[in-house]
Amino acid sequence: MNKSAEKTIDLVNRNLAKRYRAEKRFRFYGLLSISFGLLCLLFLFTDIIGKGHSAFLQTYVALDIHFDEEVLGIDNIDDPAQLMVANYDGVIRKALRDQFSEVSSRRDKRALYALISNGAGFDLQREFSLNPRELLGQTRTFWLVADDDVDTYLKSYRGSGEAFTGRLSEQQRGWVQTWVAEERIEKRFNRIFFTSGDSREPELAGIRGAIMGSLFTLAVTLVLSFPIGVAAAIYLEEYAPKNKWTDLIEVNINNLAAVPSIIFGLLGLAIFINFFEMPRSIPLVGGIVLTLMTLPTVIISSRAAIKSVPPSIREAALGIGASKMQMILHHVLPLAMPGMLTGAIIGMAQALGETAPLLMIGMVAFIVDIPGAVNDPATVLPVQIFLWSDSPERAFVERTSAAIMVLLAFLIIMNTLAVWLRKRLERRW
Amino acid sequence: MMEATVESTIEQSADSLVSRPATGERAPVAEGETVGSPFVDSPKMAMRNVDVFYNDKQAIFDVSMDIGSNEVVSMIGPSGCGKSTFLRALNRMNDTIEGARVEGSLRLEGQDIYDPKLDVVPLRARVGMVFQKPNPFPKSIYDNVAYGPRIHGLVDRRADLDDVVEDSLQRAGLWNEVKDRLNQPGTGLSGGQQQRLCIARTIAVSPEVILMDEPCSALDPIATAKIEELIAELSENFTIAIVTHSMQQAARVSSRTAYFHLGKLIEVNDTERVFTNPEHELTEAYITGRFG
Incomplete structure (x- = not known):
């Protein structure tokens, strides 16, 4: 107490410079990380666009x-x-x-x-x-x-x-x-590139088949994984009792999200193709396998979205006599929808870029015809990229890069859609 | 003696409960029991020996009291005394809390509200609740008020629904302020307006009892005054139980006041009596500001 106030302020001032230096360093590290990330991205894009643009x-x-x-x-x-x-x-x-x-x-x-x-x-x-x-x-x-x-x-x-x-x-x-x-x-x-299927002749090879295959596969994945994932999330968040069984389920869902995707491919091969004897190389099986792979993502993000709905809204609904289902359908789901859709779209983007599980169920075959249904043999964009990158013809190099550009474009579109939906549906309370 | 009365009350059928003789004039209660007059003639809600537990922790100890028809009962007490917990037990809002357990007898016009066969949905339509923080739905003002009548199917025609919405907003004293913007979001109103909107939403389903959990704690004095005025008007048609931190508010709006302390109901008396001549020393200590 004896030490005068002046002394305290001196101490503070001395430390102040140090504090500011530390803060500057701290900010610099962040800036460095972002620059590194951007540099890598720039490198990737220059390389791919530089190689691929001529394919158009x-x-x-x-x-x-x-x-x-x-x-x-x-x-x-x-x-x-x-x-x-x-x-x-x-x-x-x-x-x-x-x-x-x-x-x-x-x-x-x-x-x-x-x-x-x-x-x-x-x-x-x-x-x-x-x-x-x-x-x-x-x-x-x-x-x-x-x-x-x-x-x-x-x-x-x-x-x-x-x-x-x-x-x-x-x-x-x-x-x-x-x-x-x-x-x-x-x-x-190069219209051919966008309008035809795969070919052994580079000048006749296109990605239409792979795009259609990807679309069919994703459609199956979305139709299956979104409702199942949301329903599972609602049950776990709203209805399931908190006991060691639900704890076990939760741990398992989190673990499944980290399982290497090729394992899901093996599972699809063993169950759908070997046991149920479904045909190989079809988007239906691919979609089911990718559903299994994206479900954990959808469930986890949906649960987070449901959890973030303020309890006051639930209480308000229950307080005037809404049943639990009415509370969920009228209030929780609309408020959680942006988060759930974002999760689903990110899951879809992940599924769109997935190669390994589809190799296991035969979607790596050389397919010239453009698929017209979910049970036509097909391949998907990333697998097409994989196939072309393996081809000896020089002209396939640029086509590989061009296909990567198309895949990236789809991913960017999907992520933009996720952001847009989030902005659009978000409501404040 | 008190205990005997309580037990026989629990076993009584609904009809005999309504015609039960007044218990307020019975012999003075023993040490540790509620003092004053917790019971009234023909109560709207009758609670006997209510215990509330959160998992193993007991929050409410052996509370017995009545809430009479069309009266305003306020519940006061220091923070954590369990008054909100008790209020939430009255329309089973505690059901939503994991691990909450209610024991004892709680009856609404003689009907056990914790009867496992009883559906909470109609119960909550009869016993509405207004919360501490204004919590309008992120929907339009109209939809906020219309939500209750819609889910309970109270009206068939759109015009009737319009009438219910207008009537409820009128009674909540909000109609003149919002009649031109019924389609705007309820969340865009000021805090006091939001709270009155929540009250309108509650009375739109014509409940018999309205529970209010510190309805003014998030509001400024002017908005508070409006809500208090509203409570006085509503008490003509509704039975109101209000939890409040403000003793002045309790004194202004209620006819009877219950004082809770550490989960126990210490005293229930006419409001005037509680604030002028409390029977229990703890009540006196609280209202004179020695703790709280």
């Missing part, structure tokens, strides 16, 4: 196609079957031979034909069958999909510098350069 463009070659009756093998133009099986590749080859008339040997011809994609014939067939009468016997210029080797070569070609030649021989490069000089070659928006 595809090289097309303009060829003067002469629809020769003889080459096509059509004698009756009204017969759709004939239009189906007509030799469209033949007219393309003829157009190539016509343009490069110096090519004569079989080997050279084959090298020339390889510049145009195998799928170009189908495009031509589609064009031709739209208007066969008018086109037959005519010559028209068509933009046809180039082979992936041509595509990769042109995309890596930068004026004077070295280009990635891949499997293109010098002779083939010469032909491509001729087209470039004649402006018969052009990069266009």
Whole structure:
């Protein structure tokens, strides 16, 4: 007490500088962590976008196609079957031979034909069958999909510098350069990438099949995991007695949230495919397996949301004679809904990015057809990425990155939706 | 002697309970018993030997008292004396608390409200409750008031519901302030208005008894005065039990006052008597401000 007030204030002032320094350091650590995170994110995005952006463009070659009756093998133009099986590749080859008339040997011809994609014939067939009468016997210029080797070569070609030649021989490069000089070659928006399923030919491979597979799988997951998760959360929060059984259930739910996802895949394989003999590779089984995986997340977040509803609202409802169910349905659920939806969407985002459990139930198969229902064989986006990243063709590198970009876009959309829903539904009390 | 009366009361049927002779004039109670006149003629609610436990901890010890029809009974006492716990026992709000247990006899017009066969939903429609903190639903003012009648199916037509809402808001003295914004959220009102909205919500289901748990503790003096006025008006039609921390409030609004101390009911008397000439020394100590 004897020590004067001045002395106390001196002590405080001396410590003050130290305190401020400590606080500055503290803030700096936080800033450092955030910068590190952002830097990693930036690195990831630059890498993926840098590699993947070129996949959204595809090289097309303009060829003067002469629809020769003889080459096509059509004698009756009204017969759709004939239009189906007509030799469209033949007219393309003829157009190539016509343009490069110096090519004569079989080997050279084959090298020339390889510049145009195998799928170009189908495009031509589609064009031709739209208007066969008018086109037959005519010559028209068509933009046809180039082979992936041509595509990769042109995309890596930068004026004077070295280009990635891949499997293109010098002779083939010469032909491509001729087209470039004649402006018969052009990069266009890669519609194929978004409209077709998987293919062994990179220039014909698309992610539509994987997107549809992902959508069907997620739909099954959402339809199953949200109601089951919410119902379980309501029972555990509102009705279950607090005893060691519910404690055990709670511990188990928390543990399940941390179980490696491939275990769920093994479980799905053992139960749904081996025991119930459901077909392999279908989104239905994938969705059920992912439901098992996301349920703990949905239950935990739903319980947290239910718990955060203020007790005063419950009391108000009970106080005027609402039954427990009315209290839950009219008051607790509407107030907890934003939290529960956020949890569900985050669970869905997790399910969207999941690969391992789906490998176990056969969704890793090479599937060309675009699935149209939950019981059609399908693959999903992350598995498609995994498959493409394993493919030897150079053109699949950019497609892998592009597919990652699409997957990331979906994830960002879902997370934005979660934030938006939260903002939208949140009510203050 | 007292105990004999209580036991016979419990065993009595509903009819005989109503016609039970007045117990207020009986011989003075023994040491440690409630002093004053805890019992009235033809009580609305009759509580006998009520014990309330939270798990192993006993919060209310052997409380016996009556609440008469259309009277305002206030319950006062220091913090933690169990007055809120007792109030919440009257419409089984304690059921919602894990580990809470009520023993003894609590009767609403002769009907045991802790009868396992009794449904709490109609009970709470008959015994409404207003809470300490205004707790309107995050819905519109209209929906707040209409909620009770809706869930109990009291009205069939929309027009009738409108009438009930208007009537309830009128009686809660809120109609003139909110009639132009019935569709705005109830949570947007001021604290005092919110509390009156909660009262309107409670009286919309026409309860017989209204329990109020410190309804003014979160309000400023002006809002408090309005609520107190309202309580006086409501007492014409409703039986009101109010827990309050403010002795002045108890003195202003109630006709009888019960003083609780450490879970025991010490004294029940006419309000005037309690504040002017308390029978028990603990009551006197409390109202003169020696503790509390």
